Amino acid sequence: VSIRFQLLLVALATLVLPWAGCQYARELETALRVAQENALLASADTIARALSAEPARVFPNPDDQAFKADQGDLYVYPLHGEPLLDGYRDDWGIPADLETLASSDRLVARLQAGMTDRYLFLYVEVDSAHFTPEPSTVHPGSDRFDRVDLDLLRPDGTPAAYFFATTAPGLIGATSVVTGADGVARTASEPRIQAFWLQNSQGYHLEARLPLSLIGPRLWVQVTDGSSGATAGFTATDPPQGGRLFLTTPGLAELLGTFIRAGTRATVIDSNSLKLGETGELHPRDLGEGPGPGQSWYRRFMAVDTSRWPLASSAPGRLEGQSVSAALAGQSHAEWLRTGSQELLLSAAAPIVVAGQVRGAVVLEQAGDQLLDLRDRALHRLFNFTLWAIAVVVIFLFGFATWISVRIGRLRSAADSAVGNDGSIRLSMPESASTDEIGALARGFERLLARLNEHSQYLRTLGGKLSHELRTPLTIVRSSLDNLESEGLREDQRKYVTRARDGAQRLQSILSALGAAARVEESIKQAERHSFDLRELLVSAVGAYRDGFPGARFELDMPPEACFMRGAPDLIIQMLDKLIENAVDFCPQGGLIGVALSRSSDHYELAVRNDGAPIPDAMLGRLFESLIEHRQGHDDKPHFGLGLYIVRLVAEFHGGRASAANAPQGGAVFTVMLPLI
Amino acid sequence: MKKLIAIVEDEPALRDNYAAALSRQGYQCKTYANRRLAMQSFVSHLPDLAIIDISLEDEAEGGFDLCRELRALSAELPIIFLTARDSELDAVSGLRLGADDFLTKDVSLPHLAARVAALFRRIDALRRPENSAEIVRRGALAIDGDKMQTTWKGAPVTLSLTEFWIVHALARNPGHVKNRQQLMDAANVVLDDNTITSHIKRVRRKFQQIDADFDAIQTVYGMGYRWVE
Numbered sequence: 013v014s015i016r017f018q019l020l021l022v023a024l025a026t027l028v029l030p031w032a033g034c035q036y037a038r039e040l041e042t043a044l045r046v047a048q049e050n051a052l053l054a055s056a057d058t059i060a061r062a063l064s065a066e067p068a069r070v071f072p073n074p075d076d077q078a079f080k081a082d083q084g085d086l087y088v089y090p091l092h093g094e095p096l097l098d099g100y101r102d103d104w105g106i107p108a109d110l111e112t113l114a115s116s117d118r119l120v121a122r123l124q125a126g127m128t129d130r131y132l133f134l135y136v137e138v139d140s141a142h143f144t145p146e147p148s149t150v151h152p153g154s155d156r157f158d159r160v161d162l163d164l165l166r167p168d169g170t171p172a173a174y175f176f177a178t179t180a181p182g183l184i185g186a187t188s189v190v191t192g193a194d195g196v197a198r199t200a201s202e203p204r205i206q207a208f209w210l211q212n213s214q215g216y217h218l219e220a221r222l223p224l225s226l227i228g229p230r231l232w233v234q235v236t237d238g239s240s241g242a243t244a245g246f247t248a249t250d251p252p253q254g255g256r257l258f259l260t261t262p263g264l265a266e267l268l269g270t271f272i273r274a275g276t277r278a279t280v281i282d283s284n285s286l287k288l289g290e291t292g293e294l295h296p297r298d299l300g301e302g303p304g305p306g307q308s309w310y311r312r313f314m315a316v317d318t319s320r321w322p323l324a325s326s327a328p329g330r331l332e333g334q335s336v337s338a339a340l341a342g343q344s345h346a347e348w349l350r351t352g353s354q355e356l357l358l359s360a361a362a363p364i365v366v367a368g369q370v371r372g373a374v375v376l377e378q379a380g381d382q383l384l385d386l387r388d389r390a391l392h393r394l395f396n397f398t399l400w401a402i403a404v405v406v407i408f409l410f411g412f413a414t415w416i417s418v419r420i421g422r423l424r425s426a427a428d429s430a431v432g433n434d435g436s437i438r439l440s441m442p443e444s445a446s447t448d449e450i451g452a453l454a455r456g457f458e459r460l461l462a463r464l465n466e467h468s469q470y471l472r473t474l475g476g477k478l479s480h481e482l483r484t485p486l487t488i489v490r491s492s493l494d495n496l497e498s499e500g501l502r503e504d505q506r507k508y509v510t511r512a513r514d515g516a517q518r519l520q521s522i523l524s525a526l527g528a529a530a531r532v533e534e535s536i537k538q539a540e541r542h543s544f545d546l547r548e549l550l551v552s553a554v555g556a557y558r559d560g561f562p563g564a565r566f567e568l569d570m571p572p573e574a575c576f577m578r579g580a581p582d583l584i585i586q587m588l589d590k591l592i593e594n595a596v597d598f599c600p601q602g603g604l605i606g607v608a609l610s611r612s613s614d615h616y617e618l619a620v621r622n623d624g625a626p627i628p629d630a631m632l633g634r635l636f637e638s639l640i641e642h643r644q645g646h647d648d649k650p651h652f653g654l655g656l657y658i659v660r661l662v663a664e665f666h667g668g669r670a671s672a673a674n675a676p677q678g679g680a681v682f683t684v685m686l687p688l689i
Numbered sequence: 690m691k692k693l694i695a696i697v698e699d700e701p702a703l704r705d706n707y708a709a710a711l712s713r714q715g716y717q718c719k720t721y722a723n724r725r726l727a728m729q730s731f732v733s734h735l736p737d738l739a740i741i742d743i744s745l746e747d748e749a750e751g752g753f754d755l756c757r758e759l760r761a762l763s764a765e766l767p768i769i770f771l772t773a774r775d776s777e778l779d780a781v782s783g784l785r786l787g788a789d790d791f792l793t794k795d796v797s798l799p800h801l802a803a804r805v806a807a808l809f810r811r812i813d814a815l816r817r818p819e820n821s822a823e824i825v826r827r828g829a830l831a832i833d834g835d836k837m838q839t840t841w842k843g844a845p846v847t848l849s850l851t852e853f854w855i856v857h858a859l860a861r862n863p864g865h866v867k868n869r870q871q872l873m874d875a876a877n878v879v880l881d882d883n884t885i886t887s888h889i890k891r892v893r894r895k896f897q898q899i900d901a902d903f904d905a906i907q908t909v910y911g912m913g914y915r916w917v918e
Contacts, residue, residue, distance in 0.1 A: 484794065491707065
């Protein structure tokens with residue numbers, strides 16, 4: 013695996029950055045959430061304390077009353093704008109369900125109350141299979157027809173009773189029932205109280221409108237089915253029980269509005285959790301850039317799990333939940349809720365304590381979406397930054413790896429080619445000036461090559477040195493033998509002397525061979541160049557070789573014209589001697605030795621080819637080094653691998669070079685390039 | 690009276706071997722281990738011939754210095770360098786200092802004796818009156834075999850003993866190719882091919898100093914040399 017790929021894998025480790033970023037974002041979100049809770053709770057506390065100081069502006073009833081729906085207590089929703097009296101409540105703007113009226117019979121009737129500045133509105137829905145119209149002459153006590161009774165206490169506390177009934181759907185007035193002194197109830201039309209009666213397949217519904225001036229603290233509603241006589245709802249009792257109207261406090265919304273910031277909804281509830289006033293919108297401001305197309309997927313795997321959070325209560329008239337109950341028990345509390353959609357809601361409730369008694373609570377609500385958006389935007393930016401960072405890191409690492417591997421590659425190819433085919437050693441390596449490990453490696457190579465070079469220099473001069481140093485002791489032996497012979501020896505002694513002399517002679521030729529390269533180097537120093545005909549030299553020399561080596565066949569291939577070159581013919585002859593000796597050594601008996609001279613545009617090529625065995629490839633480049641020997645056979649002549657070294661010396665002296673190769677037709681061919689002039 | 694030969698050689702075994710061999714030939718030998726001892730003796734009494742090694746004990750070129758001093762004492766005294774050093778440069782330096790011969794230690798004792806005898810013969814011949822019978826003439830070349838003197842176009846060519854014998858061998862049979870071995874035999878010396886080549890080169894140069902157009906010694910590549918008239 014290349015360094016480049018390895019570093020690319022390492023670069024993948026930077027993927028931990030976005031993960032760490034996500035963890036951080038999650039922490040951040042939690043911290044922000046706690047901070048938001050604390051802030052909202054503090055606000056709720058502040059508002060609650062402020063409101064405690066002015067209970068009259070908060071609570072419409074001076075004393076605390078428990079809301080009892082089973083006794084006919086009625087919560088009156090504040091209406092914004094006066095609805096059209098048309099029998100429908102679509103224009104009330106209250107999403108709450110209707111209250112089902114308690115019934116001892118099977119009659120199902122539902123009720124909702126709303127209030128504007130001047131009127132109380134009632135909406136009554138009755139499931140009635142059969143419509144019983146009002147008779148033309150009504151006896152309220154005895155006649156049975158479909159009717160809706162309203163009992164109320166007037167503002168001065170006197171009771172009053174009305175009912176709605178009709179012969180046909182449409183706008184109708186209320187009929188008041190007055191019981192005379194004789195105890196007989198008589199009816200009279202009350203035009204100030206109006207209703208719009210509509211029939212539908214389930215039964216009928218009506219929307220009624222009562223001026224506030226007619227209404228006191230209590231109101232009872234009872235529905236009677238004309239056909240069965242069944243009733244639902246409540247009627248006035250004496251002493252009055254139930255039927256109380258729980259109203260929102262006028263002006264409380266405006267008062268709350270002075271406390272809160274945009275984006276917060278503030279609600280005041282009484283001890284029954286019923287809303288006394290409410291202001292503020294949860295989503296009043298646009299957060300600028302909404303969640304982008306890429307952000308939803310952050311949420312998918314980043315979001316805190318909210319599925320177990322409680323759902324926010326959806327009843328518009330009252331508030332519920334842990335925080336509300338805690339506040340009504342006297343404890344400030346904040347909790348996170350989720351709404352039906354994926355949105356989050358923070359609800360903080362603080363009790364309003366009046367004279368040591370919890371009369372109600374302030375509930376502040378804030379959308380958690382702001383937090384989500386904040387987190388998303390942070391994540392979005394984080395992802396963008398880390399993506400850029402990863403891209404930069406990967407590109408940088410890749411570039412760096414490329415740079416490193418190029419340098420190592422350069423070093424490797426330099427190391428591969430440090431020792432040339434002709435045995436020359438290049439001592440300088442690329443990168444050796446660098447201060448890093450690669451530079452150190454290059455310098456290590458350089459030191460190694462320098463030592464190799466010293467070693468090969470040493471080998472080069474070893475022959476000369478050895479031959480020189482051994483010459484004196486050898487001379488002592490030989491001269492002693494000379495003297496011994498001159499002393500007059502017996503025949504049996506003479507043969508030992510002869511043996512010793514043979515040995516010395518052999519030693520002598522060994523030394524001479526060893527010193528050959530040194531002598532050639534010496535004569536190269538002294539050599540004089542002059543112009544001569546290489547062709548003539550070859551003709552003459554090969555003629556001599558034919559005589560000298562009768563065991564081999566010589567073939568000479570030359571251009572027809574004279575081939576003049578400048579150089580030392582003596583050295584060329586010596587070089588040729590070595591090449592031919594080498595060829596003869598490797599040539600089988602009677603084999604062919606081809607000597608070929610050819611001329612190209614700038615050099616002569618002198619090739620000596622033999623029929624012998626091919627040279628191992630590993631040896632090819634080293635043959636021309638000093639003391640490198642590739643002969644395998646044994647003969648009587650000493651070989652030190654200096655012959656081809658001499659060839660190289662002579663070739664280099666002439667500005668040429670020597671090389672060896674295996675000829676395609678078999679055997680080895682040694683080629684010397686010599687410059688033309 | 691026995692001829693006195695001075696042997697200056699720092700290797701005792703060699704020194705004694707040479708002395709023994711030459712004594713057997715009827716010469717009187719005196720041996721010296723270094724230049725100082727040799728010179729002390731030479732100042733009071735010159736030998737008839739000196740055989741000198743180049744490196745003497747701690748003096749790497751002591752032989753050369755000794756040769757120079759000895760030549761200053763006598764212009765005619767035959768001097769032979771006998772050394773383990775076989776470089777071209779040493780040979781040229783030695784001969785230029787006025788040595789009559791330059792031998793490497795490969796030379797055998799009989800060869801050495803032959804050389805010593807030849808040098809003495811030359812000295813004797815020089816002292817005798819002119820005897821033209823021994824003179825070989827080849828065109829402009831005249832060789833006096835006795836005196837071992839060579840002239841070219843009447844001018845003397847100063848050749849060392851080895852060089853003289855090489856020229857002699859070539860000129861005796863003009864046109865015949867003498868290979869290196871033949872030349873070595875003629876010169877009573879064991880040399881390698883290189884040394885023969887440099888001897889030939891030196892001989893040519895010496896003739897060319899007298900006559901720039903000298904080209905009587907021809908190289909036959911791969912075989913040897915011949916004298917052409």
